[in-house]
Amino acid sequence: MTETLSTGSADGTDRTDSATVDPEPQIDGPDMPTAPVTERPAHSLSGGLGLLLAALGPIAGIALLVSGIALATDPIGRPATGVPVIVLGALTVLVSLFAWNGVKMVAPGEARVIQLFGRYVGTLRTDGLRWVNPLTTSTRISTRVRNHETATLKVNDANGSPIEIAAVIVWQVEDTAQAVFAVDDYEEFVVTQTETALRHIATHYPYETDGDTLSLRDNAASITDRLSAEVEARVAAAGVTVIESRFTHLAYAPEIASAMLQRQQAGAIIAARKLIVEGACGMVEEAVSRISAGDFVELDEERKAAMVSNLLVVLCGDRAPHPVVNAGSLHQ
Numbered sequence: 001m002t003e004t005l006s007t008g009s010a011d012g013t014d015r016t017d018s019a020t021v022d023p024e025p026q027i028d029g030p031d032m033p034t035a036p037v038t039e040r041p042a043h044s045l046s047g048g049l050g051l052l053l054a055a056l057g058p059i060a061g062i063a064l065l066v067s068g069i070a071l072a073t074d075p076i077g078r079p080a081t082g083v084p085v086i087v088l089g090a091l092t093v094l095v096s097l098f099a100w101n102g103v104k105m106v107a108p109g110e111a112r113v114i115q116l117f118g119r120y121v122g123t124l125r126t127d128g129l130r131w132v133n134p135l136t137t138s139t140r141i142s143t144r145v146r147n148h149e150t151a152t153l154k155v156n157d158a159n160g161s162p163i164e165i166a167a168v169i170v171w172q173v174e175d176t177a178q179a180v181f182a183v184d185d186y187e188e189f190v191v192t193q194t195e196t197a198l199r200h201i202a203t204h205y206p207y208e209t210d211g212d213t214l215s216l217r218d219n220a221a222s223i224t225d226r227l228s229a230e231v232e233a234r235v236a237a238a239g240v241t242v243i244e245s246r247f248t249h250l251a252y253a254p255e256i257a258s259a260m261l262q263r264q265q266a267g268a269i270i271a272a273r274k275l276i277v278e279g280a281c282g283m284v285e286e287a288v289s290r291i292s293a294g295d296f297v298e299l300d301e302e303r304k305a306a307m308v309s310n311l312l313v314v315l316c317g318d319r320a321p322h323p324v325v326n327a328g329s330l331h332q
Contacts (some may be wrong), residue, residue: 032182032237039177039239042114042122047129050103057096064089102134109144111176123176141176145243150195152249157216158206162253165202165216167224168246169194169231175239186238193234201227207252220247273316280315284308 068085104112104124112124116136124130125143132138149168157163171190173179179186202216205223209215214222224245232242288304299307314321 035175035178035182035237035239037120037177037181039123039175042112042124042132044104044124044126044130044132047103047105047131050099050131051129054096054099054103057099058093061089061092061094061096064092098134100134102131102136104130104132104138106130109142111141111143111173112138113141113176113180114138120177120181139180141173141179143173143176145170145172147171148191148194149248150191150198153195153199153202154253155199155202157202158204161207162256163202163207163216164249164251164253165198165247166249167194167198167227168248169228170243170245171231171235171240172243173239174241178237178239183238186240189238190235190240194231197227197230197234201230207250216247216250220250223247276316280312283315284311287311 064085066089068083068087068089106112106124106127106129108127110127112130114121114124114132114136115138116133121133121136124132124138147168147170150166152164152166154162154164169190173186183189201223205214205216205219207215208217216223224247228242228245231245232240235242288299288308291299
């Protein structure tokens with residue numbers, strides 16, 4: 001028996017969670033060390049200006065080299081002045097080419113983490129061309145909203161029943177410095193901590209319940225809110241924020257799915273029979289009352305009992321009745 005949940009409940013619709021759970025599971029997150037750095041803006045100049053200087057520099061340097069070579073080879077002029085011009089032209093070319101390293105392109109939804117000799121100096125978030133210290137290095141970080149769908153996990157619920165569960169987490173990098181320097185690989189960190197939190201949440205709630213306790217099937221909206229809170233507590237050290245979480249798969253494990261389906265079917269049959277009997281009793285009571293009040297047929301207790309029995313058989317039976325027409329007297 002498999003149920004695919006897209007909006008928080010087994011039937012695909014959100015439900016109002018009036019159930020309560022006692023005691024409430026605590027948010028379980030590891031005690032992470034203090035982040036070595038936090039995000040701050042990096043100092044930068046307009047990328048257009050830097051690009052212009054880096055583009056004009058080689059042209060000016062080549063012009064100086066040509067002029068210096070011309071002066072150095074002109075026997076009439078001053079050959080001695082050509083050497084400094086050649087050196088200046090060569091330096092201009094080298095410096096301008098080196099300046100290209102400072103031009104950074106930042107696309108929308110991305111950021112650049114800038115380091116100077118291993119030291120964090122800031123983050124570029126302004127999209128477009130920016131120019132920073134050419135001696136620095138940069139690491140590109142995506143700040144777009146991303147989804148992570150877990151694999152289908154097999155765990156035991158609060159009642160010890162094996163179930164299969166999966167969820168999707170919507171997350172985004174909020175602090176780029178922590179994402180780069182606080183953890184080794186922030187994407188892998190999010191994946192691992194999400195699956196850990198999902199397992200922890202699944203073991204604290206039953207798959208279904210008839211009481212006031214929250215259940216995974218009937219109160220998915222409330223439970224996924226707690227899942228979001230736990231995942232966020234676990235991935236906060238990586239500078240990641242969780243936007244939303246939802247169950248994408250929820251089912252009993254295959255080894256007990258058949259037995260649980262039979263139990264659910266039996267419960268549904270009992271509930272339907274109970275409703276039928278309640279309706280039939282009301283209809284029989286109304287029929288007997290109206291016949292007695294009309295006083296057009298005199299019914300003693302024996303005839304009332306027979307009529308009630310016949311009406312209940314007709315109304316509660318699961319097959320169409322086949323009436324028997326009495327061709328004799330009323331007392332036969």
